[in-house]
Amino acid sequence: MRLPDENTPFSPPRGIDTPRELVEKLRGQIARLEQSRCPCDQASISSGCEGLDQLLPETGFRSGTLVEWLAEGDGAGAETLALIAARSACGSEGVLVVLDDAGQFYPPAALRLGLRQEQMILVHPADRPDFLWAMDQALRCPGVAAVLGRLEKLDGRTFRRWQLAAEQGGVLGLLVRPTSAGQEPSWADVRLLIEPRPSASKEGRRLKIQVLRSRGQTAGESIEVEVDDETHTMHLVARLDRSAIPPRATGA
Amino acid sequence: MVFFEIHRGSRRVVACSDRAKCLGVAAGMPLGEATALAEAGMVHLEPYDATADRRMLEKIAEGCRQFSPVVGLEDAPAPSSLLLDISGLGHLFGGEAALAERVVRGFHRRGLRVRIGVADTIGAAWAMAHFGQQQQEGGGSLFPYRPPTGLELPSDDKADTEKDSRPPFDDLPIEALRLPEATVDLLHQLGVFQVGQLALLPRNELNARFGPELLKRWDQALGRLAEPILAQPLPADFGVEQSIEYPTSRRETIEWILRQLIGQLSEMLLGGGRGVTRLSCRLACQAAGAVEFSLGMFQPTASSQHLFQLVQMRLERLALPAPVAAVSLRAALTAPLQQGQQELFLDRRETQRLRWLAALVDRLGSRLGHRAVVRPRLVSDAQPELAWHADPILENHPIKQLRRRQFSSTAPGELPPRPLRLVRRPVGLAAISIQPDGPPLHFEFCGRQHRIAATWGPERIETGWWRGRLVGRDYYRIETDAGRRFWLFRRLHDGRWFLHGMFE
Numbered sequence: 001m002r003l004p005d006e007n008t009p010f011s012p013p014r015g016i017d018t019p020r021e022l023v024e025k026l027r028g029q030i031a032r033l034e035q036s037r038c039p040c041d042q043a044s045i046s047s048g049c050e051g052l053d054q055l056l057p058e059t060g061f062r063s064g065t066l067v068e069w070l071a072e073g074d075g076a077g078a079e080t081l082a083l084i085a086a087r088s089a090c091g092s093e094g095v096l097v098v099l100d101d102a103g104q105f106y107p108p109a110a111l112r113l114g115l116r117q118e119q120m121i122l123v124h125p126a127d128r129p130d131f132l133w134a135m136d137q138a139l140r141c142p143g144v145a146a147v148l149g150r151l152e153k154l155d156g157r158t159f160r161r162w163q164l165a166a167e168q169g170g171v172l173g174l175l176v177r178p179t180s181a182g183q184e185p186s187w188a189d190v191r192l193l194i195e196p197r198p199s200a201s202k203e204g205r206r207l208k209i210q211v212l213r214s215r216g217q218t219a220g221e222s223i224e225v226e227v228d229d230e231t232h233t234m235h236l237v238a239r240l241d242r243s244a245i246p247p248r249a250t251g252a
Numbered sequence: 253m254v255f256f257e258i259h260r261g262s263r264r265v266v267a268c269s270d271r272a273k274c275l276g277v278a279a280g281m282p283l284g285e286a287t288a289l290a291e292a293g294m295v296h297l298e299p300y301d302a303t304a305d306r307r308m309l310e311k312i313a314e315g316c317r318q319f320s321p322v323v324g325l326e327d328a329p330a331p332s333s334l335l336l337d338i339s340g341l342g343h344l345f346g347g348e349a350a351l352a353e354r355v356v357r358g359f360h361r362r363g364l365r366v367r368i369g370v371a372d373t374i375g376a377a378w379a380m381a382h383f384g385q386q387q388q389e390g391g392g393s394l395f396p397y398r399p400p401t402g403l404e405l406p407s408d409d410k411a412d413t414e415k416d417s418r419p420p421f422d423d424l425p426i427e428a429l430r431l432p433e434a435t436v437d438l439l440h441q442l443g444v445f446q447v448g449q450l451a452l453l454p455r456n457e458l459n460a461r462f463g464p465e466l467l468k469r470w471d472q473a474l475g476r477l478a479e480p481i482l483a484q485p486l487p488a489d490f491g492v493e494q495s496i497e498y499p500t501s502r503r504e505t506i507e508w509i510l511r512q513l514i515g516q517l518s519e520m521l522l523g524g525g526r527g528v529t530r531l532s533c534r535l536a537c538q539a540a541g542a543v544e545f546s547l548g549m550f551q552p553t554a555s556s557q558h559l560f561q562l563v564q565m566r567l568e569r570l571a572l573p574a575p576v577a578a579v580s581l582r583a584a585l586t587a588p589l590q591q592g593q594q595e596l597f598l599d600r601r602e603t604q605r606l607r608w609l610a611a612l613v614d615r616l617g618s619r620l621g622h623r624a625v626v627r628p629r630l631v632s633d634a635q636p637e638l639a640w641h642a643d644p645i646l647e648n649h650p651i652k653q654l655r656r657r658q659f660s661s662t663a664p665g666e667l668p669p670r671p672l673r674l675v676r677r678p679v680g681l682a683a684i685s686i687q688p689d690g691p692p693l694h695f696e697f698c699g700r701q702h703r704i705a706a707t708w709g710p711e712r713i714e715t716g717w718w719r720g721r722l723v724g725r726d727y728y729r730i731e732t733d734a735g736r737r738f739w740l741f742r743r744l745h746d747g748r749w750f751l752h753g754m755f756e
Contacts, residue, residue: 071756074698075736079672079756093602095609106674106753107628107640112667117628122642123616124624137615143608176756196735198705205755206735229669 045172048084049225051236056190057215061085063145064166065189066159066173070182070212077207078194079150080113080227082174084234086146087114089172094145097121097138101131102150113232132158139165139173146172156185163187182212189215197224204228206237254290255300256283266300302330307525309334311588312364313484319345319355324481326378328430333381335374335481374481375473379421379428379447421473422448429469435462447473490528490583492516499538499575506535506576507567511560513581518556521583527552530585533563540574548622548646550610552587558611562618569619613645622646630667634713635723636674636752668711669729671739671753678750681740688747691728692740697751705733710742729755 044060046053053059061067067085071078086096096119098105103124111117123138125131131151138147139162147166154177166173175188182193191213197206204226211221222240227233253269254277263283276289287295309325313334316323322337338351345351352368359366369380421428424447426439439462444450450458450470458467471477492513500506510533521528529552535543547562616625626642633639683692691707709728724744731737737755742748 073700073736074673075732075738075754075756077735077737077756083672097612103676104673106636106670106672108630108636108667109670109672109755111628111630112670117630120628121613121645122626122628123620124626125620126624130620134616134620137612141608141612143605143610143612196737198733198735199731202706202708205731205737 045085045089047081047234048088049234049236051223051239052209052225052234055211055214055217055221055223057217061089061172062189063089063172064168064170065215066163066166066175066187068181068186068188068191068213069174069176069194070179070191071176071194072179076194076196077205077227078192079148079176080205080232081192081194081207081209081234082148082176083110083113083115084227084232085172086148086174089146090115090119091145093119095119095121095143097123097144097147099123099125099131099134099138099147099149101125101127135162135173136165139171140169141171142169144169144171146174148174148176150176152178152181154181154184156187159185159187186213188213200226203230208240253296253298254283254286255298256286257300257302268295271295306331307588310484314588315358315362316355318358319351322481322483324483326374326430327482333378335377337481338370373473373475374479375430375469376421376475378430379424379473383424383428384421422446422451426450429466429473431466431469435466438462439466490517490520490524490526490586491581492520493578493580495578496576499577501572501575503567506572506579507564509579510563510567510581511556513579514559514563515556517581517583518554518559521554521586522589524586525589526583526586527554527589528559528583528585529587530583531559531563532582532584533566534578534580534582535570535572535576536578536580537572537574538577543570543572545570546584547614547618550613550617550646551606552589553610553614554589558614562614565615565618617646635715636670636713636727669708671737672756674739674753675751678741678752681749681751683740683749685749689726689742691730692749695740695749695751697738702732702734702736702738704730706731713741714744725750727752 044053044056044058044062046060047056057065067082069078069082090096096115098110098120100122101124105122107117107120107122110120121144123134125134131149135147135149136158138144154175162173165171173188179193182191190211193210193212195208195210197208199206206224206226208222208224211217211219213219220242222242224237224240225234226237228235254265254272255267256263257266265277265279265281265283265286267279268277268286272286272290272295275295277286277295283297287297306325309331313323313325316334316336320336320338320341324335325331326333326335336355338348342348342351345354348370352370355368356366367381367384369377369382369384371377371380426444426447426449427436428447431439439445444453447470450466455467468477472479494509494513496505496509517528527549529549530546531549532546533544537543545566547566549562553559613625622644623642625645627645629641629643631639631641679697681692681695681697683695685692691709692704694701694703696702707728707730710726711728713723713725713727715723722745725741726744727739727741729737730740738751739753739755741750741752743750
């Protein structure tokens, strides 16, 4: 094969006028290739907030993908948002599998969010290998609508395996992780950073959501939402200025 | 819904739903008339499958063993009644009426309506169940109950005794005697409509005019002729075993033997139309006792591949103390395999979804243990840590529970606000509050200082003295100035503060 001479100036392929157009075209091709791997015949899953949906791939989460919810410290509210998404994914009949190795998950709170007890399967893995295996199995099962798990460290290989498992099963995987995970490569479709905010009223809870990664969308957008304490409905309070995001936020 | 069959060349209705009945459809009606009565497209027509019907009845009969050890199907070409021998069992359930009510509730839980008759003979009980006066109705289940025919009455009610001494089914229609249609028609032509009218006819002529069936059924109903219940056979014991001439520790060999045995067991189960719900495995080790384990299944299965996967998963985590000399497998619990008939009202997709879920739960339970795969169930208890119960899925026949109607659901709004994470043991806090009984101002948790900006509460939770250890707590939902939310309580008897949960 004859390699081009280093001194030969770069010429764009026929029909492409500028590098900008080339980049756009390639981006479109990548998006199409990625989409073909996902079971996109299903409707998108609402996050529970229209304002947030606008920032997500196909205006919502997609079945057969993973979503990361990053939050620092206790009582930050990330898991509530993940469960609201799980509620959307499950609908009236779907099953949610919750992996709880710490034994702290409190089902009455999840039931208050609108899930039903017959929709929930709670799994208590004894150790980390069991947790990783159980997550893989649950993501791979087409009978499950969503899987929720809380974990800190996750190596890239396992992450990739889970992504493929979710794709195979058509299951929405919801991973609640600390903010330190934001520096690691991700195989998730969406990565969101949740920060609690002081509430403006006693009826709702304010949370800031920053989109660190959203396949096919521009990352860096931030919004502030309020979750009603009684109805657990979520509404947009404000769109915030775009924030700078760490350069290693994406890996897939 | 209307079930029809082809009878003497024409299609006629065998059974129909309540909705169809409201439209005027009735059993025995020609199908054309039934479809004319019901508006087009309003009823679903389904050919009647007598075999599937019988199979389902046999399955229900098996479930009725919890009420009586002797359960059988009625002696008829197309049986539709179950016969339970409850002689001497009433006191175990608080009386025969209580037992009957329990049967009604049991059927109702399965979404089935039932009519029950209790009497000294099969014939009388059948008559009561089919034509007896309805005495009680609950949850769509009809329950006509009459005391046994030989019930002794107090001596001071002599007049009443004489009045009631005639069998209670004398007033019942002649059809109550389980007679062929032709005999009933003939009796009707002769003006005999009630059972009691038979006594007015010369007995020796009945046989000649109506055939032996009439006298036989009448005598059976009155107890003059014995009629046994043909009990359904108990499920067979399914077990396989293989000795190993040269004991081995090689996993591959043991797995190969297990695969062969599971194949044999699967064939046995399929032959009996049953699936295993609990499988016991025993590996006899040379001079070191035996290693035993059992596996529970989410739903009855006879799939050798699925069973082998579960056994293999368990075997991987098993330490064998010595070479294995014999392997045995036994289906400790079996149940009839799920049939298509059962899923009549579930679409194919839903059925497939249940199968996938069953396989997942089996795998999770096999590796993590039965108690690690649970379904939450709310319990009426004020103490938060006791307000729900983890029901191991593999021990509760949950395939039924996946259907919404099996559950009592609580509306989300009826539940009090609770944190998504509850710590196993409340964590003592160094908290400062201004008012003695008021919420704290700030506290320290996990080395971090939290200043409280908003509180909700108190919600007082106290338990009764009969619970042993008294629990008295004032719970507060609090939000820190950073927007984090926690669930704290003040212990009433000493005023100490604890963190019990996080609103994650």
